[in-house]
Amino acid sequence: MRKSILRAVAAILILAAAGIWLAAGANRGWSKTSVPVKRTDEVTGITVDDYQKRFVPGIDFLGAALLGSGILAGASLLFRTKQPES
Amino acid sequence: MTIKLHLLLALACLSSVALAAPESFDFKDPKGVNNATFKLDAPLEALSGNATGIAGTVTFDPAAPAATTGKIVVASSSMHVGNPMQQQHMLSDKWMDAAKFPDISFEVKELKNVKTSGDATTADVTGTFTLKGISKEVTAPVKFTYLKDKLSQRVPNQKGDLLVIRSTFNIKRSDFGIMPGQMEEKVSDTIELTLSIAGSSPR
Numbered sequence: 120m121r122k123s124i125l126r127a128v129a130a131i132l133i134l135a136a137a138g139i140w141l142a143a144g145a146n147r148g149w150s151k152t153s154v155p156v157k158r159t160d161e162v163t164g165i166t167v168d169d170y171q172k173r174f175v176p177g178i179d180f181l182g183a184a185l186l187g188s189g190i191l192a193g194a195s196l197l198f199r200t201k202q203p204e205s
Numbered sequence: 206m207t208i209k210l211h212l213l214l215a216l217a218c219l220s221s222v223a224l225a226a227p228e229s230f231d232f233k234d235p236k237g238v239n240n241a242t243f244k245l246d247a248p249l250e251a252l253s254g255n256a257t258g259i260a261g262t263v264t265f266d267p268a269a270p271a272a273t274t275g276k277i278v279v280a281s282s283s284m285h286v287g288n289p290m291q292q293q294h295m296l297s298d299k300w301m302d303a304a305k306f307p308d309i310s311f312e313v314k315e316l317k318n319v320k321t322s323g324d325a326t327t328a329d330v331t332g333t334f335t336l337k338g339i340s341k342e343v344t345a346p347v348k349f350t351y352l353k354d355k356l357s358q359r360v361p362n363q364k365g366d367l368l369v370i371r372s373t374f375n376i377k378r379s380d381f382g383i384m385p386g387q388m389e390e391k392v393s394d395t396i397e398l399t400l401s402i403a404g405s406s407p408r
Contacts, residue, residue: 148250151287155255160238162358163350163369163403167238168255170285177288178249 122198129191136184140176150177227266230368230404232259232277236359239402241279241309245378246393252291256309258283259402263313265368267351270326271319276312277370277402300383302337310335311343324351330372336381345374356405365407373399 258280
């Protein structure tokens, strides 16, 4: 029973992380907590990146989820499956 | 009559001299668009960001742009990248040491290859670039755009002129004591810098 629960949690974790990563734009770089938004001054023509607070998961986020999922799946192997009584 | 004519001529000469006089432009920007961007190549993703804490003054004469002088200062603490861990490392004592070296500056020494077309002037500017307490002579291409009487369009009820300065050049972080010879497989030694700033000269 515990074995199944751990494996299910591991699967949910990796699927949820992948879903969040894809929904946020599948950023192949590092995770960011602020993103640049361009603003141009009409008189001078100068463009500046204003950083706005927003979390964008990157591959380190996917990696952490994969690691967590692997640990959970690995831990599930520590539990023995009950053998049917003969 | 002759005296009046001479006075008028003298006034006309004085006003033309005043118009051609060098102007001092202040680069503290109330609109917050002045920025310096930096980019370093890295295997997964280039490390890039900007700094908006810009100050300094430049004296520019549209009639004699080769005589331009001035100094631009960027606050190290205003440097920003999107990843919080990279941000922390960048400002730490191992990299920028922003607490000990709060300013990055460029002071103009001379301009060469000066070419003016309309309100735009291009040149190669040589000056003293100071980063992390180390000063080196650097030459960079620069473009000045002189916008006469445009200050009122940015700052209402304020008459004056604007000067836009743009420049892109490369430096090596190892030349300025930023982790010299270290972590070059993770972050390139070359830093691409782009300056886009506007200064105002109120009248």
